[in-house]
Amino acid sequence: MQRVKSFLIQVPLWLYFIISVYPLFWMISYSLKDNNEIFVTNPFGLPTQFRYENYINAWTQFNLPQYFMNSVVVSTVATLFIVILALMFSFAIARLRWRFREAVRLYMLVGMFMPLQVIMIPLAILVKDFHLANTYGALIIPYIVIGLPFSSLIFYGFMRDIPSEIEEAACMDGASVYRLFTNIIVPVVVPAIATVVIFQFLNNWNEFMLANILISDESMKTLPLGLLFFQGQYSTDWGGMGAVMTIASLPMVIIYLFFSEQVERAMTMGSAVKG
């Protein structure tokens, strides 16, 4: 009886396991097949003969390396600035003493509840007016700002929990406020920094909506945007399409498999702040 029950509990879990993973397995396996095998002879299983040429074609014939490069630059720079600016901001509202810090904190909180669509139009105009269209800045600047509210609040939560004796000690030792920040506060919140880095990097890496509006130049496209245009070009070559998609996904999946626990913690932490 116990064994039957235990089995019954596991059934939905394994069923959903298949639903979650099989589409990805299917994608990777068709990236190694030709059309005949995908459509007729072997649609569901592993490829009988690995056709690596799909990968070589995908990498050499299209702008895939360029898209990759753009995504790396945009995501890295934006994440770096988010961390620096949010650390500084939260230090000012969590540790320094002044009158309106609670009001400023609430002001920043508003940004977390604002649907991004609402700034789409003015942002497109702003980017055009500042001649940022089709530059890295067109994406990096909005991404930094969009990341600020969430990151600041995570840092704020961590910084507030640091005991105030730490400042007394720093003051006694004659450390300036700047040294207090760089040598004491920032090292203490390293776990929070790791969370924010993962969360923001993933967000920036996969952002599509704003990139779609702000970037039209082929050479500046990020990966999610660039991939969109394979659809038409590859409509008859499913293997090539599968290879492109697999190449685009594998780096993130591999990183995730190594750091899965940290990634999940980072992603779910938002709920603690927003809820």
Place this chain on the structure above:
Amino acid sequence: MDRYLSNKKAILIFLLPALLAYTVVLISPVLQTMYRSFFEWDGLGTAVFNGLDNYKEMFQDPLLMTSLRNGFIFSVVLVVFQIGLGTILALACADPRVKFRKMLKTAYFVPVILSVTVVCQLWIAMYDPTNGLINKLFQIMGISYQQNWLTSPTVSIVAIAFVNAWQFMGYQFSLLYAGVKSIPEQYYEAATIDGCSKWMAHRKVTLPLMKETFKFCFIIAITSGIGAFVQMLIMTNGGPGTSNYTLTFMIYRYAFLENKYGYASAISVLLVAISLVATMIINKVFDRKDG
């Protein structure tokens, strides 16, 4: 100490960069959108004040009803699939008899980190009427329910919503699982002593204690349903016809394809208002169950 920590210059140095960037790039655009919604404006020339005309036009626009309906369908699919099924999976996964838990959790989460473009294109291939996985699978199982998943005006919105539901299931699942895990074991022991079955214990203990988690999950599911856009853009470009339009798709089309920036701004304002009202209602509903 007080003098040390209220160094005015230091406060400004730490505060200003973030505050300025946030105000210029986020808050001021929000205010501009609200302001521009009262103008007729093509994004380039001078804006002409036209009062509430944009709003009047919006409520007569046949696309608005389509968009609201689709946002509603999208939200319902997300709630049922992610929160309904997600809760069942989270409860099952928390059972001590379950093995390979880490592997299951990892497998559920992988789609979350994939690019939305990849996921959409993968599902375009899966939905393909002749060569796609779904129809082939039905064929093998002898089910005659073959569909033109993405070209049917009635089925496609659900098919598209399902793609979003599938991709972000792992995210909602993690939240729900963390919620289940945060409940102290003693509560269940007490419930068992009182003669509760496992099922009863979950209904009387788990679900009420997870109120905060559910609140957050509902807010994510419903607001992302209302604002849905990317999946429609990639998978069917809002079509067939205009049958897959959502509010964001309307904003996108009027602003960037038809240069009606003022009108699109009014739709943005409506989108924010609906999202806020939905969030407030969810908060109210979950707080009332307290009593």
